[in-house]
Amino acid sequence: MPLAIEMKKITKKFPGVMANDKVNFNVEKGEIHSLLGENGAGKTTLMNVLFGLYKPEDGEIFLEGEKVNIKSPKQALEKGLGMVHQHFMLVNRMTVLENIILGMSNELALNKKEHKRSINELAEKYDFAINIDEKIENLSVGMKQRVEILKTLYRGAEIIIFDEPTAVLTPGEVEELYNILNMLREQGKTVIFITHKLNETMEIADRITVLRNGKKVSTEKKENTNTNKLAQLMVGREVDFEVDIKEKDPGNEILKIKNLELLSDRSETIDLSVHQGEIVGVAGVEGNGQLELEEMIMGLKKVETGHISLSNKEITNTSTKERKKMRIAYIPSDRHNRAVFKNFTIKENILLGYHYKSPFCKNHIIQEEKLREHSEKIISDYNVKTPNSGQLLKNLSGGNQQKVVLGREVSQKPEFVLAAQPTRGLDIGAIEYIHNLLLDLREDNKGILLISADLNEVIKLSDRIAVLYEGKIMAFKDKKNFTRNEIGMLMAGEMVENEV
Numbered sequence: 379m380p381l382a383i384e385m386k387k388i389t390k391k392f393p394g395v396m397a398n399d400k401v402n403f404n405v406e407k408g409e410i411h412s413l414l415g416e417n418g419a420g421k422t423t424l425m426n427v428l429f430g431l432y433k434p435e436d437g438e439i440f441l442e443g444e445k446v447n448i449k450s451p452k453q454a455l456e457k458g459l460g461m462v463h464q465h466f467m468l469v470n471r472m473t474v475l476e477n478i479i480l481g482m483s484n485e486l487a488l489n490k491k492e493h494k495r496s497i498n499e500l501a502e503k504y505d506f507a508i509n510i511d512e513k514i515e516n517l518s519v520g521m522k523q524r525v526e527i528l529k530t531l532y533r534g535a536e537i538i539i540f541d542e543p544t545a546v547l548t549p550g551e552v553e554e555l556y557n558i559l560n561m562l563r564e565q566g567k568t569v570i571f572i573t574h575k576l577n578e579t580m581e582i583a584d585r586i587t588v589l590r591n592g593k594k595v596s597t598e599k600k601e602n603t604n605t606n607k608l609a610q611l612m613v614g615r616e617v618d619f620e621v622d623i624k625e626k627d628p629g630n631e632i633l634k635i636k637n638l639e640l641l642s643d644r645s646e647t648i649d650l651s652v653h654q655g656e657i658v659g660v661a662g663v664e665g666n667g668q669l670e671l672e673e674m675i676m677g678l679k680k681v682e683t684g685h686i687s688l689s690n691k692e693i694t695n696t697s698t699k700e701r702k703k704m705r706i707a708y709i710p711s712d713r714h715n716r717a718v719f720k721n722f723t724i725k726e727n728i729l730l731g732y733h734y735k736s737p738f739c740k741n742h743i744i745q746e747e748k749l750r751e752h753s754e755k756i757i758s759d760y761n762v763k764t765p766n767s768g769q770l771l772k773n774l775s776g777g778n779q780q781k782v783v784l785g786r787e788v789s790q791k792p793e794f795v796l797a798a799q800p801t802r803g804l805d806i807g808a809i810e811y812i813h814n815l816l817l818d819l820r821e822d823n824k825g826i827l828l829i830s831a832d833l834n835e836v837i838k839l840s841d842r843i844a845v846l847y848e849g850k851i852m853a854f855k856d857k858k859n860f861t862r863n864e865i866g867m868l869m870a871g872e873m874v875e876n877e878v
């Protein structure tokens with residue numbers, strides 16, 4: 379049987395970067411193939427080449443044994459390729475049905491009723507349990523993803539590429555996605571699945587290809603590998619999944635939150651505190667007040683009810699700049715809109731928010747050489763994959779962009795660190811790095827508030843844990859007094875009767 383996809387010696391260069399270096403990649407018909415690799419390894423580039431978004435300098439592509447020359451996503455679709463992007467491309471105001479048929483111009487002859495019938499049939503076949511007359515804006519993230527999948531299937535996709543599909547899902551939604559992927563396989567579809575989570579790969583994939591530095595390192599059958607081996611292939615060294623957290627007595631209270639109302643329609647308030655030398659983790663499914671908490675601490679959202687103090691000084695109504703001067707390092711959850719300018723260089727991004735400070739600024743003049751030195755040091759300390767600090771930020775992979783933000787914030791020697799979803803979308807090496815960095819800051823007696831939808835991360839790093847649900851803290855106590863199960867239940871809004 380011919381291979382569903384065969385990519386031969388694909389080479390794709392960007393200025394100063396060999397994104398794909400003679401990559402051979404093949405996918406069998408009807409398998410779930412996981413594509414792994416560190417941030418910047420070349421995964422998205424390879425898929426964009428396949429999808430006709432990038433033209434490779436060299437190499438050949440065969441679909442079911444036939445050589446193809448795909449020049450655009452439209453042609454890719456015609457050849458049976460579909461892609462579910464991480465950021466959904468749906469129109470919120472329109473219904474599921476309207477979104478699915480949107481742009482299918484040559485199908486105008488078909489009426490809406492007929493489309494509706496066949497889309498419903500398709501949804502039923504895959505057990506999607508979706509109301510196609512519902513507006514997109516009323517759907518959960520998991521449901522929106524189903525719409526994207528349905529859209530590719532309705533356009534006749536035989537091969538579906540998922541670029542980090544689980545990063546935005548709750549644990550329950552991840553399980554449901556697995557069911558869908560298995561169903562797709564049963565129906566003879568071929569799936570390519572990009573992820574950073576090795577346990578996901580081991581759960582769902584039939585075969586796994588690992589890229590490193592633009593080169594293919596290996597393709598493995600799931601039966602012949604395990605998470606440790608995969609980590610080693612990805613990073614080129616052993617990765618320590620366990621962290622060693624030293625017992626430590628916390629110091630003075632650094633952040634204090636009193637009667638703060640996060641969600642205005644709930645009339646619930648929260649109390650929260652962080653001491654020096656401690657990591658306080660806020661667990662919970664995103665959308666339960668996390669963003670409001672983050673923005674209120676930074677002065678980006680007005681506080682209607684309640685008080686926030688930093689080092690015994692009330693900051694409830696001070697400006698963001700004022701707060702940053704009090705040595706808050708801020709790692710925002712929305713790094714694209716809050717942390718960086720993608721069209722600026724790395725250097726310029728490192729200057730952001732600190733342009734008035736020495737040594738970058740002297741007599742109102744930016745000290746170029748100092749900035750360059752500092753930026754190059756961050757690049758080397760944080761292992762940012764880039765030729766130099768003059769590169770545009772948008773040309774870095776997601777993980778490397780995040781390292782630039784961390785480097786900028788932490789190199790300013792903060793007293794308090796607000797880290798919101800700091801490792802989302804990052805590879806295991808970068809996560810290990812950031813976790814160690816947060817632990818070093820704790821060791822160094824800084825106070826850290828970690829807001830994360832990744833329960834494993836919260837449990838691993840925190841001294842104390844608060845569980846946030848619908849704007850309310852369900853429980854806030856020492857990690858050792860929580861069970862994992864209890865946190866999970868609280869995250870879903872269930873009160874736990876017999877607390878341990």
Ligand SMILES: Nc1ncnc2c1ncn2[C@@H]1O[C@H](COP(=O)(O)OP(=O)(O)OP(=O)(O)O)[C@@H](O)[C@H]1O
Pocket residue numbers: 392393395396397415416417418419420421422423424763773774775776777778803805
């Ligand atoms: N349009 C572009 N211009 C310049 N360089 C680029 C461009 N797109 C990607 N690169 C570079 O190519 C390399 C591979 O990037 P790619 O986005 O394929 O990585 P990735 O494996 O998908 O990483 P991540 O896991 O972070 O998404 C990176 O070094 C990146 O900086």
Ligand SMILES: [Mg+2]
Pocket residue numbers: 421422423775
């Ligand atoms: Mg990518």
